[in-house]
Amino acid sequence: MTHPSLQGAQGAITDVAGIEVGHYTETRRPTGCSVVIARDGAVGGVDVRGAAPGTRETELLHPSNFVERVHAVMLSGGSAWGLDAASGAARWLEEQGVGFDIGVGRLPLVPAAVLFDLHVGDARVRPDAAAGYAACAAATRTHPAEGCVGAGTGATVGKLFGMQYAMKSGIGTASLRVDGITVGALVACNAVGDVVDPDTGRPLAGARTEDGTQLRDMRRALLRGELPGALLGGSNTTIGVIATDAVLTKPQAQRLAVVGHDGLARAINPVHTQMDGDTLFALATGAAGRTPDLVVLATMAAEAVARATVRAALAARSITTAEGLHLPGYAG
Template sequence: MKPCFDAGRAGSITRVPGIEAGHFTETRRPTGCTVVIASEGAVAGVDVRGAAPGTRETDLLAPTHLVDKVHAIMLAGGSAWGLDAATGVMNWLEEQGMGLDVGVGRLPLVPAAVLFDLQVGDMRIRPGAAAGHAACADASSEDLPEGNVGAGTGATIGKVFGMQYAMKGGIGSASITIDGVTVGALIACNALGDVIDPDTARVIAGARSADGLRLRETRRALLHGDPPQPLLAGSNTTIGVVATDAILTKAQAHRLAVAAHDGLARSINPVHTMSDGDTLFALGTGRTDRRPGMLLLATLAAEVTAIATARAARAAHSITTAQGLYLPGAADWG
């Protein structure tokens, strides 16, 4: 089956006019954070589907709430501790004179989401405010590095039957431009389930067999009756951002985030579980005067999300932690 979109030229969320992004990768253990910046502000929405999310400032994105625009989104490892990286983003934005004008100064608003990577290396090392600030300093409009970087540094995939059978996750990006409108996605994949090629439905990475040498195919194994291992709630999670240069209302931004989860459903199985905190943000920079309509924008959002998720898995490289945990990556395994 020929892919409907050439993932070899998948692009990056930074090809959306008005969007920059950067990583901080913690070298002392596998973890990190990634920031998406809209320096001129962007209308934003969010949709949380996983049952165990770790988030910050998501309520303000509700269509009925006051705030119209945000200037950055933070994605981080470190579980709930990683939310502190958003403070560093706030500090950096304030230094640049960005944020909501509150009369006596500017208040940067930075929604954030985190994934659980505490089982990979020393959990006492996690992204903080300095990490968020460093990610901002790294931000540019260049295509982003993918795989074991930023928020994807400590990500893992396929833990349904135990961490010892999991594989390395990562971060990936993609974009599509049609008739002068660009939609892009950035996905940090730390999924409980397998990552699936959205065009062929073949498993890219996920739970391995008992001998560790082949893919187990979680969906088929569960349907066959193989029992899953008891899991700590929230110990997984796929998080990301979808952005477009189209003009959006807050309600439309919310619907774009909703549609983007269709891309997760095409590229992760199982997805949106009780042990995942799957959260997707949507941004509209309004840098183009084209108005393609929500049907096309929603279709593109789902497509780039699915491609970016697959790329996150394909770009991941194998690691062995100091504690002896081996996590093969699809980029160099098999």
Template sequence: MIEHEPIAGAITDVRGIKVGHFTETRRPTGCTVILTEEGATAGVDVRGAAPGTRETDLLNPANLVEKVHAVLLSGGSAFGLEAATGVVRWLEERGIGLPAGPARVPIVPAAVLFDLAVGDHRIRPDAAAGYAACEAATGAPPAMGSVGAGTGATVGKLFGMDRAMKGGIGTASLRLGGITLGAIVAVNAVGDVIDPATGQPLAGVRDAEGRLSGTTAGIRRGELAPRPLAGTATTIGVVATDAVLTKAQCQRLAGAGHDGLARSIDPIHTMFDGDTVFALATSRSGQAGDMMALGALVPHVMAAAVLRAVQAARSVGPSPPGLSELG
């Protein structure tokens, strides 16, 4: 088997990217902002059947707007989309946005995950949370695990929360010549997290003895799952590069990000997940991106970020009975 160096780093290694978390203290939830204050070309690919998103249509290569100024990842299900309002306000106060007549309009796509089953569902990220995430944003490597959008994330939920484990948020990056490629992802999947190098589960559904038992294996054994509501999971993330890319190329890069999810989460893109990946190109390297190389490497960077998300996750706040931490 061909061995590769482990992928570490963070999406903030990409020039022009800052990341900030807001972590709610009253219950496990939060949001994470990826700031591109100078603007970045962007794309998106939505694969899950139950997405919660904002401003994704404008990322279609056929549509007018070329650059975005931030991407928001949030807990709180559809309610969490309100946090994007705080990001818009923070950017507007600094004169950042698309010139539009007398105003500058910040362009902030967003996606949410469902974490309302953990703690008091009436507490969720709002505009103040999005603003606070911007205030916290820096170019330093962001914290991973049970912070920001990953605070209330869980995995392995198909057979009920009593058999689930903690998810979280993770990030990774690598260099390709003079170009950097990074990813950040909040892992809140119906399925299990699998190490692509070994095929072994790292986190997911557990049996009565607390051992990892495998979601897909359970389905094959004929286990009957309770019927969760659509949209009760969802993995959301961003891949980014400082290469020069078009909107169409960013859209393709976002699709390659989903290949990384498919490598590391099983099952993925279910009827209960709203899996969404954004792609950003800051152009700060001044080099045109090689789409063959970038497309080949994005899945590896995204998969590494998924693994790091659950490896760093810890139990936080009130949790359902049996919800395990990773240590």
């Protein structure tokens, strides 16, 4: 079975001029990190909607704060330990001469967000500074790999009724171009909810029935009175980056991150729960040289996020951990 979101040219966040993406995929257990680099700097914004986030340097992106441009965003597995990957990215960027000029050198600014994948394999293995450095060293302008790579390596979806009924997810990307402006997104989907088709609401990946052969349809299951299982708070989260070549101010970049969550709401149900730390960053490189109509730009951002989220689930392949946990993936 092939979903339309895996057919044809869907684009990638690297279609945005000035953006590179690199993955590091851990081989000892399913985890990893992914970095989005803007070597020349990009005006940044962020919006955190989930109630259990794990982030670094998000306050510097507030519109009232001094710093205008950042140089990379790190997305990582490993929960709070995974934030260390951003330190490795900062070291790599410094070696490349990338960063904010502080007179005595250049200081790379690398906001980050993490997802919780510690229940998939040996939790003692998680991304560190060396992993973040390696992700940067692997960064290119080509279409990034999708599925069980980078920050999506240990991602899962549909966990509300227990991990034994969940499915494998991953990381996905998409882009759109309208009137000479490009918007792209990179999303690592580790949601407690189902991933659904944004056009029909039909579940694509998520909580399975007790015999494991069908999707339960979490929204309808909850509404008919099925009770969630006992879950550790914060053990989920969808994180991602929206990038555009439009010229934006810092408040406009923050607004782009805000409206990007509309795309998550179209593609994940339920979303933004107390068990998720859903966080989206926005980067504006300004390479297009102009500012488009902001309603159009917002519509593009939400659509890119929705498409990237769907691709994160549909590109994921099945895994069985050493501990015997089997997680089927849409891609087989």
